[in-house]
Amino acid sequence: xxxxxxxxxxxxxxxxxxxxxxxxxxxxxxxxxxxxxxxxxxxxxxxxxxxxxxxxxxxxxxxxxxxxxxxxxxxxxxxxxxxxxxxxxxxxxxxxxxxxxxxxxxxxxxxxxxxxxxxxxxxxxxxxxxxxxxxxxxxxxxxxxxxxxxxxxxxxxxxxxxxxxxxxxxxxxxxxxxxxxxxxxxxxxxxxxxxxxxxxxxxxxxxxxxxxxxxxxxxxxxxxxxxxxxxxxxxxxxxxxxxxxxxxxxxxxxxxxxxxxxxxxxxxxxxxxxxxxxxxxxxxxxxxxxxxxxxxxxxxxxxxxxxxxxxxxxxxxxxxxxxxxxxxxxxxxxxxxxxxxxxxxxxxxxxxxxxxxxx
Amino acid sequence: xxxxxxxxxxxxxxxxxxxxxxxxxxxxxxxxxxxxxxxxxxxxxxxxxxxxxxxxxxxxxxxxxxxxxxxxxxxxxxxxxxxxxxxxxxxxxxxxxxxxxxxxxxxxxxxxxxxxxxxxxxxxxxxxxxxxxxxxxxxxxxxxxxxxxxxxxxxxxxxxxxxxxxxxxxxxxxxxxxxxxxxxxxxxxxxxxxxxxxxxxxxxxxxxxxxxxxxxxxxxxxxxxxxxxxxxxxxxxxxxxxxxxxxxxxxxxxxxxxxxxxxxxxxxxxxxxxxxxxxxxxxxxxxxxxxxxxxxxxxxxxxxx
Numbered sequence: 001x002x003x004x005x006x007x008x009x010x011x012x013x014x015x016x017x018x019x020x021x022x023x024x025x026x027x028x029x030x031x032x033x034x035x036x037x038x039x040x041x042x043x044x045x046x047x048x049x050x051x052x053x054x055x056x057x058x059x060x061x062x063x064x065x066x067x068x069x070x071x072x073x074x075x076x077x078x079x080x081x082x083x084x085x086x087x088x089x090x091x092x093x094x095x096x097x098x099x100x101x102x103x104x105x106x107x108x109x110x111x112x113x114x115x116x117x118x119x120x121x122x123x124x125x126x127x128x129x130x131x132x133x134x135x136x137x138x139x140x141x142x143x144x145x146x147x148x149x150x151x152x153x154x155x156x157x158x159x160x161x162x163x164x165x166x167x168x169x170x171x172x173x174x175x176x177x178x179x180x181x182x183x184x185x186x187x188x189x190x191x192x193x194x195x196x197x198x199x200x201x202x203x204x205x206x207x208x209x210x211x212x213x214x215x216x217x218x219x220x221x222x223x224x225x226x227x228x229x230x231x232x233x234x235x236x237x238x239x240x241x242x243x244x245x246x247x248x249x250x251x252x253x254x255x256x257x258x259x260x261x262x263x264x265x266x267x268x269x270x271x272x273x274x275x276x277x278x279x280x281x282x283x284x285x286x287x288x289x290x291x292x293x294x295x296x297x298x299x300x301x302x303x304x305x306x307x308x309x310x311x312x313x314x315x316x317x318x319x320x321x322x323x324x325x326x327x328x329x330x331x332x333x334x335x336x337x338x339x340x341x342x343x344x345x346x347x348x349x350x351x352x353x354x355x356x357x358x359x
Numbered sequence: 360x361x362x363x364x365x366x367x368x369x370x371x372x373x374x375x376x377x378x379x380x381x382x383x384x385x386x387x388x389x390x391x392x393x394x395x396x397x398x399x400x401x402x403x404x405x406x407x408x409x410x411x412x413x414x415x416x417x418x419x420x421x422x423x424x425x426x427x428x429x430x431x432x433x434x435x436x437x438x439x440x441x442x443x444x445x446x447x448x449x450x451x452x453x454x455x456x457x458x459x460x461x462x463x464x465x466x467x468x469x470x471x472x473x474x475x476x477x478x479x480x481x482x483x484x485x486x487x488x489x490x491x492x493x494x495x496x497x498x499x500x501x502x503x504x505x506x507x508x509x510x511x512x513x514x515x516x517x518x519x520x521x522x523x524x525x526x527x528x529x530x531x532x533x534x535x536x537x538x539x540x541x542x543x544x545x546x547x548x549x550x551x552x553x554x555x556x557x558x559x560x561x562x563x564x565x566x567x568x569x570x571x572x573x574x575x576x577x578x579x580x581x582x583x584x585x586x587x588x589x590x591x592x593x594x595x596x597x598x599x600x601x602x603x604x605x606x607x608x609x610x611x612x613x614x615x616x617x618x619x620x621x622x623x624x625x626x627x628x629x630x631x632x633x634x635x636x637x638x639x640x641x642x643x644x645x646x647x648x649x650x651x652x653x654x655x656x657x658x659x660x661x662x663x664x
Contacts, residue, residue, distance in 0.1 A: 052557050073563030085554035089576040098572075099562030146562070158554075 002064070003028040003186035004049060004154055009058030011044060011210075018044045020210045021058070026188065031180050034190045035197040036207035037233070042190045045207075046156050049188065051075050063153055073103070075154075078147025082159040084139040086131040092142050093127045096149045103150075117149045120179070137168045144179070157189040161196060173199060194234050198222065206230045224349070228356035231279045231349055237313055239349075242278045242321045246350065246359070252278050255319030259296050263346040267358050275353040282313060284347045285325035287339060294342025302337045316341070413437060413632035420628050436629035440637060444630055446617035448606060453634055455607075456614030460594055460641075462525055463610055467532035468589040472582065475537055479544025480570050484556050494545070501538035509602055516603065523605045531603055532593050540585055547581040548574060583652040591642040611638050 006024040010017065018041045026032050034042040047053040049060055051072035059068045067075045086095050093114060100110045118124040121141050131139055140160055147155055160176070161169045177200055180187055191197055197204050198218045205215045206229075214226045225231035231239050244254030250266075250273070252259040259278065266272060291297045300323070304315035307329065314333055315324050325341055327333060352359050382388075408425050413436050415429040442452040449455060481487070482494055512531060513522065521527035551574065559569045600610040609617070615638045619631045646653070 047557075050557075050561060052560060071563075072557075072561045077561065079558065079561045081554040081558060083552055083554050085552065085558035087555065087559070087573055098559075098564070102563035102568060146558070150562075 001028045002026070003030070003062065004188065005059075005061040006045070006049065007059045007061070009045070009048060009060065010056045011041075011048060011053065012056045018210050019048070019055075022210070022212060024205065024212065024215070026186055029184045029186055031177075031187045031189065031200055031202045033197040033201035033204045034188065034207055035194060035204050035233070036192065038192060040207040041210040042192075042207050043158055044210075046079075046158055046188060046190045049075075049154075050077055050079050050156050073099075076152050077154045077156055078150050078152040079156040079158065080140070080143050080147050080160045082162050084131070084136075084143045084163070086139055086142055086146075088131055091128055091130055092123065092134070092145075095131070095142060096127075096145055099146065099150050113149050113151065117145045120148065120182070121145050136164050137172060140164065140172060141175075144176075148179075148183075153186060155185055155187040157187065157191075159191055160189075162191070162193070169196075176200060194236065198234070206233060223347070224358070225279075226358050228277060228279070228351045231351070235281055237282050237324060237326070239279045239281050240318075240321075240323045241351075242280070242318060242323065243353065244276065244278060244319065246273050246276045248273065252276065252345075252350065254278070254321065257298060257319040259345055259348075261345050261350070263295055263344065264348065264350065265346070266350075272352075272359045276359065277351045277353055277356075279349040279351060280323075280343055280347070282324045282326045285323075285341050285343045287314075287325060287327050287341050288331070291340045291342030295344050295346075297340055297342030299338060299340055302333055302335055302339060305333055305335060409632045409636055413629050413636060415629055417625070417627065417629060436627070437633040437637070439627075440618070440630045440634035444618045444634065445621065446609075446614045453611055453614055453618070453637055456609055456611035457637075459525070459604075459608050460611040463528050463532070463600070464590060464593045466526075467529045467536070467593050468586060470529065471533040471536035471540060471589055472585045474533065475540030475585070476544045476575075476578075476582070477570065478537070478541040479546075480548050480574055481566075482541070482545045483548035483551075484553075484569070484574075485566065494541075497538050497541055501542075505535065505598065509598075513602065522603065523608070525604065525608055528599060528603045528610075531599050532589075532596070535599075536589055536592070539588070543585060543588075544578075544581060547578055551577060580652055583649050587645055587649055587653050590645050594641050 002025055004024070004026040006022060009019055009022045011019040022045065024032075024045075034045060036042045044053065048055050049062075051067065051070060051074075055068065059066055061067065062075055062077065072079075086092075087098060090098065096114050096117060097110050100113065105113075114127070118127060121144060123138065123141055123145060126134060126138060126142065131142070134142065140163075143160070157176070161172055164172065173196055176189075180200075189196075189200060201218050203215060204218050204221055206213045206221065208229055214221055214230050221230060222234055225234065228241065232241070242254050244252055246261065247253050247258075249258075250261040250264075252261055286294050298318065300316040300318060302314055302316055306313040306315070309329065311326050311329050312331070312333065313324050314327055315322060316339075317323065333339065350359050351357060411428055412420060412425065414432050414434070416431060416433050416435070419430060440452055441454055443450055444452045446452075446456075478497075482490055516522040516524075516527045516531075521530065555573065556569065559573050564572065594610075595612060596610070597612045597616065600613045601616075604610065604613070615634050618634050
């Protein structure tokens, strides 16, 4: 069953089009991540779903009810903000109960719900404290609690972890995932962090310029990005892009190198020729003995080595273009070494140079 | 030479270590404190003259030593200034004016701040259509000289039957406080994170609930600033007081003027001084009591477009 349905929603601020006739269908219980660079409209879309911004055109349905003109409180949503947005003069308990009091929930029911929320998020000992006496992680937990306590159908997260340090971020990420597994509510989560998106999402909507570029499961987006923007935005270290052209064979030619593409599945039946960009992820490039058995291999010279602890990123030149690949940290590689690298063209992505679309 | 540079203990003893020593009588300090002292004396001397003069009897004042402390301290002038000095028709001193001023200041301060804070809140958080135009008009209002509006307001007050009434003056003060107070509150509320406001909306709080339960408790410093601005401004006002009230409802400042500038008989300098200090006492106390909060609030609501 559809939980949140966004139909043809546009939003203009003056002459600036922030959202362009956007459609989104979120099934019940799904964890959907809106991912994109800043200014892509992802937070704006979330605010529209929450009812904090009025749409210029289109409709929004939550649980089958048209809520386009409804106030935020009547939409059955709970929202968690980047800056926590806890009411500074109220205790944690006051923060949790504020919404319930406004809704006229009876006192004993409020107590019951706060107790349950405190148990789920383990914030029981903090209930009498003021937000200023809490650490960043505790604050965000309380902010999540404030959404939880309202017993809503849909949770909206607006970059909830962006204000936390790296360690806390990964801890809370796991906690949010656990929370979703336990509650099985619909959750819409906005972030610009592709790791958060990959780890949390059932489906990711990659946005750019107010338009959803690709909406799919994380693995599908990672493996088969629809265009060069999506390909470059997801994955760390970033995908290598090599300019060249697709010739007959079919084969991809760059400089003096020719990569056979008979294993590559083109979008659509007809074969393409012309200028193109080959995208290959650093982790899909094998090296040394493993490269010998790869469908395509090439001798290259090491130019730069970036050790990252768990593995090492090696930079080299490939047909005159920079190329990075990932090797295990234990492999001793020095600048100037001649090595054999290889990859399977089936795992590569080829984009049209002009439009940037996958071909 | 080479030996001394290689010996670490010798270096440790001679090299700078710990806090840098600062000379008490450095040119910098002399200049700094000298200037501060001169400025402080400049401002405090008149006050000193006023206090000592108010404590002297008239014969002593006629000796002409205005800086010398009183030989015989008397509180007679203070009592007279408060209770029996003549202002035009009445001879009950400043006490009447004091209570008039209280009756003008208290409602004016409450009314103006109540309205201006809601104005500022609405302008900062509820971006209604035409908000910018409304705000611009309000700010332009702050630059129109009061004198231009005195006569039209006299007529308007007369038409609604409030001319010469204390409430008429209260309304005038509230209106004239509006531009600067609205600006002050708008800027303060703008600095409150927008997400807090959004969170409150998601939590089902409306316009008034957000204002009363979220914004008000967060904005004590700016309210203190507004109260100080208004109390001192309205208490010290002379122009509106003399124009919009009648002799029996004159505020303290107008009465002070009438005492000091009365032309019959001997100039009673000691009574004049005592009356002036009495009139200035209220703003003075307000500043002393709330100094710290005032600075905090000014910094928080700093007047920025």
